[in-house]
Amino acid sequence: MNEFEFDTLAVRAGTDRSQFNEHSEALYLTSSFVFENAAQAAARFSGAEEGNVYARFTNPTVTAMQTRLAALEGAEACIATASGMSAILSTVMALMKAGDHVVASRGLFGSTQQLFSNVMSKFGIETTFVPATDLAAYRSAVRPETRLFFVETPSNPLTELVDIAAVAEIAHEAGALLAVDNCFCTPALQRPLEFGADLVIHSATKYLDGQGRVLGGAVAGPKSLTEEIFRFLRTAGPSISPFNAWIILKGLETLRVRMEAQSSAALQLGSWLEQQARVSRVFYPGLPSHPQYELALRQQRSGAAIVSFEVDGGRAEAWKVVDNCKVMSITANLGDTKTTITHPASTTHGRISAEARAEAGIKEGLLRIAVGLESVEDLKADLARGLALI
Structure with missing residues (x-):
């Protein structure tokens, strides 16, 4: 549906009606799915055949939410998670390893700072924090082992802005990825991928739901990266519930x-x-x-x-x-x-x-x-x- 405008995508993208031909997207509350035969079960588990297997990593309602948000961000794919923090954790754990280095803007949400400073450091991933607006500081922080730039724009709580295009250029020159926390703006106001970012991260708990009802997170970007994050989510399980995905899916409409x-x-x-x-x-x-x-x-x-x-x-x-x-x-x-x-x-x-x-x-x-x-x-x-x- 990418030929349509934003407002149409917000209401229509990801809709896949069942045999009942429902108008509002269906909520699939089930932990597992039944296969037609043993061969299909084997094919689904191996990945040779697409389809639903187990709600930790495949569910039609979650898929609908992912498809709609990817369309709104102009992304190839999206992975939904249990919360915004689990989206950040899943991204780092999937794409980085011990010995890698992160360059992060200093004006981050407190829990995000804690994650990079006190949690990821235990796994051998170091982070250098730089002033959000200082392009020279980003460039100076680069090391041979730098693999990720992580920024939040506008920042929490001082609304500092990161020049996404400029930081993307610095990151790519260093052979690193740029992930942008787009929580404050959402794709309704800002689309970081259009400025060169590789990944967009959301706490869907916030504006994507919009009414303070449920927790959720998401990572959007190219399939080459989201597939790596999906593999981590499938194994580690920081998954969004179908109910929460359905609430967020409906929140995207407005x-x-x-x-x-x-x-x-x-x-x-x-x-x-x-x-x-x-x-x-x-x-x-x-x-x-x-x-x-x-x-x-x-x-x-x-x-x-x-x-x-x-x-x-x-x-x-x-x-x-x-x-x-x-x-x-x-x-x-x-x-x-x-x-x-x-x-x-x-x-x-x-x-x-x-x-x-x-x-x-x-x-x-x-x-x-x-x-x-x-x-x-x-x-x-x-x-x-x-x-x-x-």
């Missing part, structure tokens, strides 16, 4: 309209925050004040739905803003239709060292808002209540 509405609201809220006396800085790629605003115009359809800002003072003042919110949900998740607010230094990035937080620019006065679909005026009033107490 992805564009949600992302456009939430991005518009985020821009309005960010503009308002810049005018507040007790706000010292606002981080939002859709604002001309963002240091990479021009890159955002080239690389993204809009600024996306995450707005971060610093309040005067430190943790105590930031917590006053959080604790006086009556509309926004105090939770670290994002990508929901309900607006959420969190204090990154004590939640999403609380497990990394104070030194690492300082290097990443995550201060005690920083707050992150994932803008939902409520009235922007109500969100402004929610923040004004706490800001008035600082």
Whole structure:
């Protein structure tokens, strides 16, 4: 269906009706599948014949989700996983080995930093973290054993942008791959493969579902790479459940309209925050004040739905803003239709060292808002209540 436009693909791609000719995609809740005979069973297990075998690695609902997301990202194939973190883990475990080296942007989600720093190092895979916007630092970090560049753009929580095309060029010159975490933008706003990335990684838990219902992850890219990831998933089992895949599949149908509405609201809220006396800085790629605003115009359809800002003072003042919110949900998740607010230094990035937080620019006065679909005026009033107490 790749001849169709994005909005049609979001609603139609991956649809494969059963003998019942259902309109909405079917949910296949089964752990295994029956074969016509012993020969077919052998062929399916060996891979000589395509078809469903066992829901850990083959399921029609999961296949539908994978097909639809691959179409939206402009990818040849997609592998769905149990969560965003399992998507990253599966990618690294499938494509790397002991002695290999990763170059990663410093502004990563806290758990992603933990994975590269504390988990993969146990398996002999070293990581060098570099400033997300410093192209010279990426180039200087390259070693003979560098096999992967991993970036998140926009970054969590400071919305720093990585120049995907420029980093892809550096990675490929080094004989390495570039994987881009596209969680904040989704393919509705940014398609990293079009800028030279080799793989796109998602926490489907976030905007792809869009309503905070289920966990999921995904990796999209060429079959030559996704097949390696599939082999790891088949054996190790970080698989998405068919139910979760079905929820995300249906969430993709409204992805564009949600992302456009939430991005518009985020821009309005960010503009308002810049005018507040007790706000010292606002981080939002859709604002001309963002240091990479021009890159955002080239690389993204809009600024996306995450707005971060610093309040005067430190943790105590930031917590006053959080604790006086009556509309926004105090939770670290994002990508929901309900607006959420969190204090990154004590939640999403609380497990990394104070030194690492300082290097990443995550201060005690920083707050992150994932803008939902409520009235922007109500969100402004929610923040004004706490800001008035600082």
